[in-house]
Amino acid sequence: MASSSLPITRLAMTCLARHQPTAAILGLKPSMSVHHRSQASLYSSEAVPRSKPANSKYKVVIVGGGSGGCAVAAKLSSLGKSCAVVEPSDLHYYQPIWTLVGGGLKGFQSSVRPMGQVLPSSIDWIQDKAVKFDPENNNLELSSGDKVKYDYLVVAMGIQLDYDKVNGLVDALENDPVVVSNYTPRWVNKTFPAMQGFRGGNAIFTYPNTPIKCAGAPQKIMYLTEEFLRTTGMRENSNIIFNTAQGVIFGVKKYADALQKVIQSRNIQVNYKHNLVSVDHKERTAVFANLDKDNELVPFKYNFLHVTPPMSSPDVLKKSPLVNEGGWVDLHKHTLQHVKFSNVFGLGDCTSLPNSKTAAAVAVQCGILHKNLTDTMEGKKPTSLYNGYASCPLITSREKCILAEFDYNLQPQETLPINQGVERKLAYGMKAYLMPELYWQVMMKGKWNGPATIRKVLHLGMSKSSKLQA
Numbered sequence: 170m171a172s173s174s175l176p177i178t179r180l181a182m183t184c185l186a187r188h189q190p191t192a193a194i195l196g197l198k199p200s201m202s203v204h205h206r207s208q209a210s211l212y213s214s215e216a217v218p219r220s221k222p223a224n225s226k227y228k229v230v231i232v233g234g235g236s237g238g239c240a241v242a243a244k245l246s247s248l249g250k251s252c253a254v255v256e257p258s259d260l261h262y263y264q265p266i267w268t269l270v271g272g273g274l275k276g277f278q279s280s281v282r283p284m285g286q287v288l289p290s291s292i293d294w295i296q297d298k299a300v301k302f303d304p305e306n307n308n309l310e311l312s313s314g315d316k317v318k319y320d321y322l323v324v325a326m327g328i329q330l331d332y333d334k335v336n337g338l339v340d341a342l343e344n345d346p347v348v349v350s351n352y353t354p355r356w357v358n359k360t361f362p363a364m365q366g367f368r369g370g371n372a373i374f375t376y377p378n379t380p381i382k383c384a385g386a387p388q389k390i391m392y393l394t395e396e397f398l399r400t401t402g403m404r405e406n407s408n409i410i411f412n413t414a415q416g417v418i419f420g421v422k423k424y425a426d427a428l429q430k431v432i433q434s435r436n437i438q439v440n441y442k443h444n445l446v447s448v449d450h451k452e453r454t455a456v457f458a459n460l461d462k463d464n465e466l467v468p469f470k471y472n473f474l475h476v477t478p479p480m481s482s483p484d485v486l487k488k489s490p491l492v493n494e495g496g497w498v499d500l501h502k503h504t505l506q507h508v509k510f511s512n513v514f515g516l517g518d519c520t521s522l523p524n525s526k527t528a529a530a531v532a533v534q535c536g537i538l539h540k541n542l543t544d545t546m547e548g549k550k551p552t553s554l555y556n557g558y559a560s561c562p563l564i565t566s567r568e569k570c571i572l573a574e575f576d577y578n579l580q581p582q583e584t585l586p587i588n589q590g591v592e593r594k595l596a597y598g599m600k601a602y603l604m605p606e607l608y609w610q611v612m613m614k615g616k617w618n619g620p621a622t623i624r625k626v627l628h629l630g631m632s633k634s635s636k637l638q639a
């Protein structure tokens with residue numbers, strides 16, 4: 170069995186058999202899992218930000234220390250101080266758990282660890298922001314004014330949250346307790362208190378007119394809210410409304426059909442092609458443009474409003490020579506090598522790859538990128554090919570989930586030898602208990618390349634062979 174399947178088997182046994190929350194599995198009290206820098210520095214294996222000026226040269230520079238950057242850094246950790254990660258933040262977030270934080274099912278502290286404990290200690294951590302890319306000269310400028318030279322560059326800067334593109338939204342999120350958003354650590358802790366305080370009326374959930382990360386998250390929190398209101402006796406007085414700028418509920422037909430059944434059985438109203446354009450929190454009114462009717466403005470009164478903001482590539486990238494016309498890092502969609510600069514690779518949410526933007530996709534991309542980067546460094550051609558695998562655990566209640574897995578062609582690529590297009594407790598257990606451990610203990614150590622090996626074993630070689638990897 171390939172090495173990637175061993176750690177997950179162990180984790181599955183510990184997490185699913187015991188069915189205990191993360192902190193308990195780690196033997197931590199909830200409050201112990203977040204360390205401030207002073208506490209964190211007690212750990213000898215921790216990466217510390219370098220203090221000398223960064224006018225230096227590295228073999229590999231990784232920009233961004235999120236899911237993709239840290240996973241690649243772990244794979245390259247044997248390069249030691251000839252590899253550096255440029256990352257400004259003190260903290261690393263496991264964002265997929267924010268849906269459960271918003272739903273009151275996990276504590277926020279389970280989503281966060283000090284960056285120094287997640288980055289490998291053997292490499293250099295440059296705690297700064299990249300502000301200018303000069304790929305013609307293999308050069309990167311930091312906000313400090315320092316310059317860093319590299320032989321190879323990996324771009325993993327994530328996606329930018331454009332809350333300010335919706336008039337009145339930031340003001341509403343700051344000042345109205347019933348306007349919430351699971352997409353950022355700044356506001357995710359508002360969601361559950363707003364659910365608890367809801368006394369009837371319109372509960373509205375939005376999906377913007379841009380690419381976003383985790384396309385399922387805008388509706389997952391809706392299902393959790395709808396269920397919560399049933400348990401508190403508030404459901405009868407309420408309208409649950411999903412206003413999406415998209416024309417479909419989900420991009421993969423098999424899972425869209427399953428979600429339609431959930432929506433019908435739970436009496437949820439869906440308005441397609443409705444794009445949020447402004448929020449007036451004093452009037453508790455959200456205004457949507459109807460994209461099918463010449464942007465006709467449609468006001469909705471709200472008593473609870475969960476907003477998924479518009480998103481785009483980070484501004485620093487948009488103005489760089491690395492991107493396509495949409496602003497995304499322009500990569501070959503199978504090799505993850507830059508289309509113009511052969512010493513540049515990228516992965517994750519900031520890229521042009523037409524997969525669904527998820528951490529599950531990043532895990533597979535990380536394995537492909539590592540192989541192709543090291544081959545390129547040895548003068549070979551990149552041969553490892555990404556098939557667009559992404560996964561989205563579509564939580565439909567506090568105990569059930571539809572585990573969507575699919576590729577670039579929007580064809581299901583299911584790991585379990587059972588139909589994943591139905592709501593299952595097993596899938597919820599995987600999402601809530603297995604995935605966080607898989608992320609922290611395996612992916613962040615550079616040892617998780619996605620579930621392809623497990624899928625092959627569980628399907629006993631029945632899946633079609635392909636040169637593309639998932």
Ligand code: FAD
Nearest residue numbers: 233235236237264265298299326327383517518527528529
């Ligand atoms: P990120 O992890 O966002 O990291 C980007 C990093 O780049 C950050 O650390 C940032 O500080 C850094 N950076 C930004 N600008 C600069 C700069 N100028 N210089 C240096 N560094 C910079 N995925 C799933 O697989 N399953 C799920 O169920 C799921 N649910 C989700 C639910 C929510 C609410 C959210 C918000 C996300 C969810 N995701 C899920 C998506 C997943 O978290 C992302 O797709 C994943 O984190 C992307 O990894 P990344 O490395 O591309 O970006």
Ligand code: UQ1
Nearest residue numbers: 265528529532560584604608619620
């Ligand atoms: C996955 O690999 C992954 O990355 C760690 C996730 O991120 C949070 C996921 O949510 C999922 C579903 C996967 C896919 C893994 C399996 C075992 C189906």
